[in-house]
Amino acid sequence: MGLELLIFKAILVLVIFTITLTIAAYSTYGERKIAAFLQDRIGPNRAGPFGLFQPLADGGKMFLKEEIIPANASAFLFVLGPSLAMLTALMTGVVIPWGDTITFQGVEYSLQITDLNIGVLYIFGVVSFGVYGIMIGGWSSNNKFSLLGAIRASAQMISYELAMGLSIVALIMTTGTLSIKEIVDQQATWHWNILYQPLGFLIFMICAFAECNRAPFDLAECETELVGGYHTEYSSMKLGFYLFAEYINMFISSALMASLYFGGYNFPFMNSLGLDQNWVTILGTVVFFGKVFFFIFVFMWIRWTLPRFRYDQLMRLGWQSLIPLAILNILLTGIFTMREELKNWLFN
Amino acid sequence: MVLYIFYALSVIAMACALLVVFSKNPIHSVLYLILTFFAIAGHYVLLNAQFLAVVHIIVYAGAIMVLFLFVIMLLNLNAETEPHKNTLTKIMATISGGLLMVTLAGAFRVLEKNLGQVTVQNSNVGTIENLGKVLFNDFLLPFEISSVLFLSAMIGAVILGKKQLN
Numbered sequence: 001m002g003l004e005l006l007i008f009k010a011i012l013v014l015v016i017f018t019i020t021l022t023i024a025a026y027s028t029y030g031e032r033k034i035a036a037f038l039q040d041r042i043g044p045n046r047a048g049p050f051g052l053f054q055p056l057a058d059g060g061k062m063f064l065k066e067e068i069i070p071a072n073a074s075a076f077l078f079v080l081g082p083s084l085a086m087l088t089a090l091m092t093g094v095v096i097p098w099g100d101t102i103t104f105q106g107v108e109y110s111l112q113i114t115d116l117n118i119g120v121l122y123i124f125g126v127v128s129f130g131v132y133g134i135m136i137g138g139w140s141s142n143n144k145f146s147l148l149g150a151i152r153a154s155a156q157m158i159s160y161e162l163a164m165g166l167s168i169v170a171l172i173m174t175t176g177t178l179s180i181k182e183i184v185d186q187q188a189t190w191h192w193n194i195l196y197q198p199l200g201f202l203i204f205m206i207c208a209f210a211e212c213n214r215a216p217f218d219l220a221e222c223e224t225e226l227v228g229g230y231h232t233e234y235s236s237m238k239l240g241f242y243l244f245a246e247y248i249n250m251f252i253s254s255a256l257m258a259s260l261y262f263g264g265y266n267f268p269f270m271n272s273l274g275l276d277q278n279w280v281t282i283l284g285t286v287v288f289f290g291k292v293f294f295f296i297f298v299f300m301w302i303r304w305t306l307p308r309f310r311y312d313q314l315m316r317l318g319w320q321s322l323i324p325l326a327i328l329n330i331l332l333t334g335i336f337t338m339r340e341e342l343k344n345w346l347f348n
Numbered sequence: 349m350v351l352y353i354f355y356a357l358s359v360i361a362m363a364c365a366l367l368v369v370f371s372k373n374p375i376h377s378v379l380y381l382i383l384t385f386f387a388i389a390g391h392y393v394l395l396n397a398q399f400l401a402v403v404h405i406i407v408y409a410g411a412i413m414v415l416f417l418f419v420i421m422l423l424n425l426n427a428e429t430e431p432h433k434n435t436l437t438k439i440m441a442t443i444s445g446g447l448l449m450v451t452l453a454g455a456f457r458v459l460e461k462n463l464g465q466v467t468v469q470n471s472n473v474g475t476i477e478n479l480g481k482v483l484f485n486d487f488l489l490p491f492e493i494s495s496v497l498f499l500s501a502m503i504g505a506v507i508l509g510k511k512q513l514n
Binding site: 117122124128136161178 | 405
């Protein structure tokens with residue numbers, strides 16, 4: 001690996017880290033503005049023009065609040081919980097292709113930090129590890145509401161991981177690769193996977209909502225039953241880490257949905273514009289972020305539209321509807337892929 | 349470089365495995381076991397078997413250990429409720445554990461003598477393409493039979509967990 005490439009990757013990591021944190025911070029602002037719009041209110045409008053400095057004020061408040069570690073909590077695990085939640089949330093961004101290649105002084109640079117040949121599985125590994133942040137935090141608080149919230153969250157995430165994995169299996173069957181970069185490249189111009197896998201996308205999206213613990217699946221912090229769920233005992237920036245991790249997860253899930261099912265940085269007529277490759281790449285990145293923001297909006301739209309599920313309804317939906325549907329989707333995809341062989345076998 | 353990483357991972361794996369046994373708090377034991385799994389996954393990556401490494405993390409660290417943690421958290425184990433074993437049980441456990449150790453050590457001695465020099469034929473044998481080809485061409489029947497085994501285990505668990513209907 002050349003020095004230029006190393007420097008480029010280091011800059012890319014820093015840029016994506018900054019963008020992730022900025023988008024997570026401004027998602028809180030967006031969430032409140034969208035909630036206000038849907039409920040016919042104005043929303044935050046005091047800090048700066050249109051309340052644009054509200055996330056900075058919130059962040060400053062988080063840092064300045066008193067930090068409390070409960071007397072009977074195990075201090076190390078209590079700090080480890082939010083740190084793990086934040087760590088796993090930030091780790092998923094490295095395999096997402098944020099854009100195509102850029103040519104600079106005769107050298108091609110890919111706008112993806114690393115192209116693992118098991119990219120999709122890597123994301124599943126990190127996501128399945130993310131549940132520990134919530135579980136350790138909830139248990140070490142030594143509070144029954146926290147423990148119940150943590151147990152709910154982990155049961156929910158394990159249940160929905162199954163359906164999510166099965167919906168991805170059908171996608172892998174059509175693409176034939178686990179590398180996210182290759183999956184995106186196969187969807188050039190308008191051949192997006194949503195056209196081939198509509199049912200799979202629907203299952204994936206529902207599971208992504210459940211994995212992020214977002215409404216209508218936010219049973220883990222159901223305030224009417226559990227005070228604040230797993231982060232009841234948390235204060236100051238440790239609470240901020242949990243809330244931030246949720247918004248980062250939302251951003252990464254949106255990026256994943258955009259790149260797996262909605263063509264990533266591809267857009268129609270991208271090759272017939274007559275532009276330089278670098279400009280197409282930059283335009284593609286802008287389009288990609290547009291798709292991501294659309295999905296973040298859908299996350300918020302659904303949160304402020306649908307009421308929360310009851311826990312037994314949640315489990316029934318996961319195990320008795322989504323998993324059988326995902327298996328049916330795999331079966332249909334298999335029949336579709338092997339249609340020629342099947343025709344020969346049946347009619348000859 | 350690779351050798352140093354190997355040593356570091358081995359030290360982490362063994363230290364965490366010992367801490368699983370020696371820590372008093374069952375939750376800490378589970379957390380050390382997760383660290384052990386991560387060190388072993390690191391060994392898989394060193395062997396160029398990324399698929400095995402990531403599946404190891406998804407299945408063991410991500411699913412099975414979460415269920416372990418789940419059960420232990422619900423049981424609320426602590427020093428007061430810990431059942432005390434009598435001396436006879438402890439002596440018997442020590443003897444049987446020692447016998448297992450002797451068997452493993454003996455098996456390892458025989459293996460070491462007969463193995464000789466190992467040569468790597470194809471360093472990409474652990475990638476997902478090669479693994480899939482081997483699994484679905486050379487070992488299709490054992491692979492399918494093991495899935496039937498899992499299915500029977502699942503049905504067994506459902507029957508055991510089902511309420512008795514009168």
